[in-house]
Amino acid sequence: MNWEWLSIVSFFYQGQIKRLEDETAVKNAVKAASQFLRDIEYDNILIEIANEYNASVYFPILREPEGMTSLIKLARQESGGIPVSSSKTGGTIDKKVAEESDYILIHGNQCSRQDYYKLVRKIKNWNLDKPIVCNEDSHKINQLKVAFNSYTSWGYYNNMTKQEPPADWRITRGEDRFFAQRMALGLGIEVPAIPFEEQFYLQGFEPEKKYEGKRWPRVASLYPEKIDYVDFYLDGDLIYTVYDPPHTLYYQKTWKQEEIKFKPENEEFKAVIHLRNGGIIEKSINFKELKF
Numbered sequence: 001m002n003w004e005w006l007s008i009v010s011f012f013y014q015g016q017i018k019r020l021e022d023e024t025a026v027k028n029a030v031k032a033a034s035q036f037l038r039d040i041e042y043d044n045i046l047i048e049i050a051n052e053y054n055a056s057v058y059f060p061i062l063r064e065p066e067g068m069t070s071l072i073k074l075a076r077q078e079s080g081g082i083p084v085s086s087s088k089t090g091g092t093i094d095k096k097v098a099e100e101s102d103y104i105l106i107h108g109n110q111c112s113r114q115d116y117y118k119l120v121r122k123i124k125n126w127n128l129d130k131p132i133v134c135n136e137d138s139h140k141i142n143q144l145k146v147a148f149n150s151y152t153s154w155g156y157y158n159n160m161t162k163q164e165p166p167a168d169w170r171i172t173r174g175e176d177r178f179f180a181q182r183m184a185l186g187l188g189i190e191v192p193a194i195p196f197e198e199q200f201y202l203q204g205f206e207p208e209k210k211y212e213g214k215r216w217p218r219v220a221s222l223y224p225e226k227i228d229y230v231d232f233y234l235d236g237d238l239i240y241t242v243y244d245p246p247h248t249l250y251y252q253k254t255w256k257q258e259e260i261k262f263k264p265e266n267e268e269f270k271a272v273i274h275l276r277n278g279g280i281i282e283k284s285i286n287f288k289e290l291k292f
Contacts, residue, residue, distance in 0.1 A: 005044060008105075008135055009037060011075075012050035014057050023061040030071050034078035047075050048105060048135070049086040054094075069100040076102070087135065091115050093123060104130050108137035108155070110254050112244075113146050113225075120150045138254035139175050140245040141182050142225040148186045159255050160204075160218070160248075166211045174201035174220030175246075181222060194222055202271050202283035205290065214259035218248040219271050219283065226275055233270040234262075247273075262287065 011033050012026070020026055030049065037045055049071050053062050061067035068086055075084045083102035088094060090109030098104045104123055108116045116137075123132055132152040137143055139158040147154035156179050161168045171177060178199075184191045199222040204215050219230050224245035232240045232249050242251045250258035262269070270284035 006046065007042075007044065008046045008048050008133075009033070010048040010051050012053075012058070012062060014052065014055050017057055017059070017062075020059075023059050023067075026059055026061055027071070027074065030075050031078050034075045034082070037082055038078065038080040045082055046103065046133075047079060047082050047084040049075060049084065051087060051136075052089045052107065053086050054088045054092065065094045065096040068094075068097050072097070072100050085133070090137070091119055093119060095126060098123065098126065098128060098130070101130065104128065104132045106132065106134050108134050108143060109157070111137070111143075113143060116143055117146050117150065120146070120152055124150075138246060139179070139220075140224055140254055141175075141179050142223070142245055144182050144186060145225070157255060160216060160257075161209075164216075166208060168206075168208065172203070172206075174203040178220055178222045197281070199223065200273055200281050200283060202269075202285060205269075205285045213261050215262065216248070216257055216259055217269060217271075218246060218257065219273060221245075221247070221273075226277070228274045228276045230274065231272040233268075233272065235267055247271075 011030060020029065034047065037047065049068060050058065050062050053068055061071065072084045072086065085101035085103050085105040086097060087105040087107050090107040091111045093106060106119060111119065120132060134147065134153050135155040136157045137155050139156065139160060144154055158175055161172050161175065171180070181191060181194060201220045202217065203220045204217040209215060217232070221227060224247065227245070227247060229241055229243045230247045231238055240249055242248060244251065246254060248257035249260060252258060266287055268284055268286055270282060273281040273283065275281065
């Protein structure tokens with residue numbers, strides 16, 4: 001394989017499974033997609049049968065371990081031996097599917113660092129001697145420490161800028177930059193150090209990051225594990241406190257937060273970042289100066 005880049009080709013996603021009529025259509029789709037990948041010139045490809053295959057919207061052949069293992073075998077056969085796996089929802093794994101897979105695909109969504117470590121440890125204790133690949137977690141990059149220490153991959157999933165509208169596929173100043181920095185440092189790549197004050201960024205106030213009058217403010221940080229909690233203030237009033245990374249206003253899940261609509265009379269939004277060492281960092285947005 002050419003490991004300069006590697007693509008994971010996922011056959012089924014929850015949002016489009018309704019386009020298929022029945023389980024025969026699922027099998028035909030696996031055959032057709034696998035044969036297509038077999039016949040193209042590239043060999044640096046992995047197959048994922050379904051993203052989070054235990055979701056209730058899927059047909060039983062996708063949702064249940066016996067059905068999934070049969071589809072993995074089918075894809076392997078029809079693709080000419082391309083490595084095949086499939087992922088469940090965050091923090092979950094099925095041993096039968098892992099045993100049949102060529103590599104073990106996991107998600108870390110909603111997992112704490114300890115949860116993620118327990119998942120990896122559980123798989124390693126099965127002694128399957130297969131690569132453990134996490135292709136989806138969240139944008140809380142403190143999870144990288146577990147991945148580096150356990151010699152497994154980790155999936156940076158920033159749906160706040162890459163999936164939810166208004167999507168921005170550029171490398172953002174905060175979260176994307178900090179992820180790249182942590183990756184480089186973890187791999188031993190020498191990169192310029194980011195000054196301490198710049199290691200904290202109040203994200204979500206970029207001019208283009210507004211949708212239907214709504215915004216999604218959050219504190220991005222190079223080392224989220226150094227933060228104890230964050231207080232959010234609007235015009236001097238405390239409106240929310242978040243204790244867990246990612247440090248979002250109106251936290252719902254590791255990849256989801258509620259929006260806020262600011263009023264024309266609002267003047268300032270401020271994040272007071274309380275560090276575990278007792279220090280305090282403040283980041284604020286003056287709406288009049290921002291002119292948005």
